[in-house]
Amino acid sequence: MTTLEAVQTTLAAEHAAVYVYGALGAQTSRSAEPALYAAISSAYTEHRARRDVLTRTVADLGADPVASAASYELPARLDSPERVTRAARELEEGCAATYASLVANTSGARRRWAVTALNDAAVRVLAFRGTPEMLPGADEYADR
Amino acid sequence: MRHPFPSLPRAAATRRTTVGAALAGLVVASGCDASRDGSDEGPGVSAQEDPDAALVDRVVAELTELAGLTAAVVAAYPRLAPAVRPFGDLHAAHLEVLDAEPPRAATDRGSFAGPEAALKEVRVREQRSQRRLVDASLAARSGSLARVLACMSAGAAQRLARLSPPPAGEDA
Numbered sequence: 443m444t445t446l447e448a449v450q451t452t453l454a455a456e457h458a459a460v461y462v463y464g465a466l467g468a469q470t471s472r473s474a475e476p477a478l479y480a481a482i483s484s485a486y487t488e489h490r491a492r493r494d495v496l497t498r499t500v501a502d503l504g505a506d507p508v509a510s511a512a513s514y515e516l517p518a519r520l521d522s523p524e525r526v527t528r529a530a531r532e533l534e535e536g537c538a539a540t541y542a543s544l545v546a547n548t549s550g551a552r553r554r555w556a557v558t559a560l561n562d563a564a565v566r567v568l569a570f571r572g573t574p575e576m577l578p579g580a581d582e583y584a585d586r
Numbered sequence: 587m588r589h590p591f592p593s594l595p596r597a598a599a600t601r602r603t604t605v606g607a608a609l610a611g612l613v614v615a616s617g618c619d620a621s622r623d624g625s626d627e628g629p630g631v632s633a634q635e636d637p638d639a640a641l642v643d644r645v646v647a648e649l650t651e652l653a654g655l656t657a658a659v660v661a662a663y664p665r666l667a668p669a670v671r672p673f674g675d676l677h678a679a680h681l682e683v684l685d686a687e688p689p690r691a692a693t694d695r696g697s698f699a700g701p702e703a704a705l706k707e708v709r710v711r712e713q714r715s716q717r718r719l720v721d722a723s724l725a726a727r728s729g730s731l732a733r734v735l736a737c738m739s740a741g742a743a744q745r746l747a748r749l750s751p752p753p754a755g756e757d758a
Contacts, residue, residue, distance in 0.1 A: 557736045576675075
């Protein structure tokens with residue numbers, strides 16, 4: 443995988459993350475679930491920022507940034523805070539894996555940015571009731 | 587309608603038997619390496635050259651030392667075990683990934699000024715180690731190794747985020 447392909451793949455994932463977080467926010471009551479709402483709002487803002495950085499990175503690499511899909515497959519049921527929390531957790535776990543792959547396919551400043559994004563995603567998993575892993579983002583070691 | 591996360595190629599689950607052989611194997615298996623951004627040399631790191639061997643040795647040395655520290659702190663202050671032992675478990679798992687043996691037991695109880703000082707030392711040194719794992723990931727020639735080191739840093743970041751203040755009262 444080239445750097446451009448890896449960045450485009452990560453951008454596609456961030457398009458999806460922004461979409462899904464928008465849906466999760468819409469399903470979360472700000473008054474009834476203030477902590478969850480704040481965590482989702484914070485994550486939404488962060489993923490939008492990362493999406494924008496990735497868009498610029500693709501342009502810097504001389505290509506057209508991959509576009510967002512019209513819609514994305516959402517978790518089947520988002521009718522409780524627990525299900526919203528789980529969906530957010532799984533989303534961040536997916537982001538961590540995506541950024542781990544970006545680390546492998548970049549170097550220098552771009553790799554540093556990817557490592558930071560991986561670390562942020564891993565810590566954000568905890569905000570959605572995740573448990574620490576030995577190697578977040580490396581699914582092949584998940585049983586350790 | 588698209589699934590939120592496109593599938594990505596992942597590095598193989600192969601354990602490292604030697605640094606060079608495993609890195610070469612991972613490069614072949616995952617088809618990725620650090621060279622794609624232009625600042626490194628090309629892919630196809632051979633087992634003989636093993637340009638990351640010294641880097642891995644440094645990481646192993648630091649993780650081994652930290653595993654010893656966490657074991658010593660737990661031996662000296664058992665009440666700190668819930669806060670400190672997860673770091674020891676983390677280092678043991680990471681050493682295994684790097685095909686190194688974790689220390690089997692605390693070699694001594696250390697010399698700490700008290701439980702708060704011991705926990706503070708763990709926190710400070712774990713934070714430093716987490717930053718060094720990031721630096722090691724950036725320095726790795728192999729993209730596959732860089733990914734593993736970055737994931738290690740993420741695991742450390744999670745545990746640091748969970749590290750609670752030292753418990754009140756005297757320790758055993």
